[in-house]
Amino acid sequence: MILQHAPEGTIAIRQDDHAAFAAFLLEHWSNNNFTKDPQRDQIILAARHHDVGWIAFDAMPRLDPVTCLPADMTSVEPEDALTIWRRATALHLEDDPFVALLITHHAYSIHEIAHKRQPAWKAFFTEFAQLRAELRDALGLDHPAIERAYSYLRMADWFSLQFCMRHDLGAERPEHYAGYQFRRVADTLQFKPYPFDLRSLSYSLPFFRMADGGYRDEKQLRAAFDRPEMLNVTIEPMGRL
Amino acid sequence: MIDDTDRFAGEALVAVAGVLPSPLLVARLAREHALVVGTDGAASRLLEIGVHPDVVIGDMDSVGDAAERLALTGTTFLHRPSQEANDLDKALTWLAGSGMTQATVIGVGGGMIDHTLNNFSVLARHAATMRIAIRDDASCGYFVGDRLRARTHPGDRVSLIPTASARLTTHGLEWELDDEKLQLGVREGASNRAVGDGISITVHEGMVVVVHYPAIME
Numbered sequence: 473m474i475l476q477h478a479p480e481g482t483i484a485i486r487q488d489d490h491a492a493f494a495a496f497l498l499e500h501w502s503n504n505n506f507t508k509d510p511q512r513d514q515i516i517l518a519a520r521h522h523d524v525g526w527i528a529f530d531a532m533p534r535l536d537p538v539t540c541l542p543a544d545m546t547s548v549e550p551e552d553a554l555t556i557w558r559r560a561t562a563l564h565l566e567d568d569p570f571v572a573l574l575i576t577h578h579a580y581s582i583h584e585i586a587h588k589r590q591p592a593w594k595a596f597f598t599e600f601a602q603l604r605a606e607l608r609d610a611l612g613l614d615h616p617a618i619e620r621a622y623s624y625l626r627m628a629d630w631f632s633l634q635f636c637m638r639h640d641l642g643a644e645r646p647e648h649y650a651g652y653q654f655r656r657v658a659d660t661l662q663f664k665p666y667p668f669d670l671r672s673l674s675y676s677l678p679f680f681r682m683a684d685g686g687y688r689d690e691k692q693l694r695a696a697f698d699r700p701e702m703l704n705v706t707i708e709p710m711g712r713l
Numbered sequence: 714m715i716d717d718t719d720r721f722a723g724e725a726l727v728a729v730a731g732v733l734p735s736p737l738l739v740a741r742l743a744r745e746h747a748l749v750v751g752t753d754g755a756a757s758r759l760l761e762i763g764v765h766p767d768v769v770i771g772d773m774d775s776v777g778d779a780a781e782r783l784a785l786t787g788t789t790f791l792h793r794p795s796q797e798a799n800d801l802d803k804a805l806t807w808l809a810g811s812g813m814t815q816a817t818v819i820g821v822g823g824g825m826i827d828h829t830l831n832n833f834s835v836l837a838r839h840a841a842t843m844r845i846a847i848r849d850d851a852s853c854g855y856f857v858g859d860r861l862r863a864r865t866h867p868g869d870r871v872s873l874i875p876t877a878s879a880r881l882t883t884h885g886l887e888w889e890l891d892d893e894k895l896q897l898g899v900r901e902g903a904s905n906r907a908v909g910d911g912i913s914i915t916v917h918e919g920m921v922v923v924v925h926y927p928a929i930m931e
Contacts, residue, residue, distance in 0.1 A: 488767075489787045524789060527768065528811040531747035532724065559811055563791065678787045698744055700787075 473530050475544045475682075478639035482682040484533075484542055484697075485636045487526035489678045493705075494632035495520035496675050498624060500707075503667035511570070511621050518564075518574035519625045525559035535693050540686025542693060550593045553583060557596075561603065570621075573607040576600055577622050578629070623650070635661050635705070636677070646710065653710060659703055664710035673707040714911030716864040721846040721855050723747065724815040725808050728766070729801045729832065730754030730775070732823025734850045736762035739819065742848065746817060750808065752800035755820055756783060770807055771800040801832050805839040815844040822849070837876035840920060851926055858920040865907035870926040873902030879919030885912035895921060 474485040498516045533542035557579035564571040580600040587593040627650045634641050642655025653664045678700035687693040726746035743749050743764045751759050753771035757779035770791040793803040808816055822829045836845055840856035847854040855861055878896040883889050887906040895902050914923050
């Protein structure tokens with residue numbers, strides 16, 4: 473679960489909905505000759521399914537006793553992370569090991585930043601490093617080949633995640649990632665240079681409005697996830713700063 | 714009277730491509746379950762009645778034009794082309810692998826008879842590891858391998874169908890079973906009746922499907 477805290481209140485976005493937004497960005501990505509990339513469809517599928525392991529967790533969100541809001545992705549315990557990422561990688565191990573490899577590499581990479589030196593995460597890193605090596609060798613790939621394809625997944629994940637998490641993204645000055653400046657103005661996500669195939673894109677992002685003061689128990693919390701509202705996101709070029 | 718049928722609800726609602734219950738019941742069940750999964754044959758019918766599945770699973774040969782509309786609302790498509798398993802099997806396998814421990818299944822029957830029988834076999838297999846209920850407009854079925862207690866009204870119809878064979882004891886039925894064996898092809902327990910405000914079914918061995926037709930469907 474992703475939480476976005478804004479002055480007007482907190483909203484929750486399910487991980488799988490964030491992943492769908494990331495995949496949408498890649499479907500329209502036209503820079504770097506990506507539309508002709510022979511691995512394009514696999515990269516987009518990996519982006520779409522990279523958080524599929526969260527579906528069951530987000531369907532039955534747990535209550536954070538401190539915030540009285542759903543426990544979000546930043547508070548995931550190593551045992552749960554193992555479960556979540558095993559589910560995501562297992563989805564494509566048989567039908568498309570390259571997609572499984574991208575998701576495995578993603579799992580390792582994002583947790584490496586936050587948890588690499590923590591003993592509790594040792595089992596996670598050992599398992600995913602081993603799985604990544606097995607898939608890499610079975611596919612006859614080297615690390616640069618993985619990184620080249622993965623860079624798209626990582627980038628789309630980052631743009632989507634930042635939009636989902638931060639209502640004030642780039643408010644003071646634009647954010648920078650992978651050579652792109654980006655910022656959020658209300659529900660519009662702006663880029664410079666502009667990497668997409670259409671001059672303006674529209675996307676409906678499901679979200680759930682959280683009650684002020686949070687929830688007493690998980691039953692009450694889960695009732696808040698009955699039906700999503702839709703955030704109508706526009707993506708367009710960034711004008712003069 | 715103690716009622717523990719609620720442990721057979723709340724996690725995942727699975728719609729398969731038989732005859733679905735009325736739109737009102739489907740919509741209510743969708744609200745009462747955390748996750749709605751449609752096999753690809755049922756997905757477009759869910760959409761027609763205003764229920765948006767969270768996940769669509771199957772070989773995607775019959776989801777049709779609904780795919781585009783569902784994708785716009787965030788539905789996740791899990792393409793499972795294997796011909797070794799039917800779509801219900803794929804859905805329950807994925808749910809179990811995703812950590813779900815309960816599934817309520819709708820649309821199991823009413824289509825082609827071989828599909829119905831096959832679905833029963835699939836449900837019986839998965840019921841060994843998940844709590845599985847089946848629903849239609851008139852009845853609730855529970856795959857029970859331990860004990861079930863349910864509130865009833867006098868006269869409610871209750872059927873006990875073994876998945877293969879089962880030894881069980883009942884309380885609260887017109888024709889009680891006392892550590893007796895039911896077996897497919899030999900002896901079933903169809904069309905029994907509740908005599909009071911509750912029944913208790915204790916399964917000592919094997920598994921039965923307890924099908925309850927409440928006089929008043931709640």
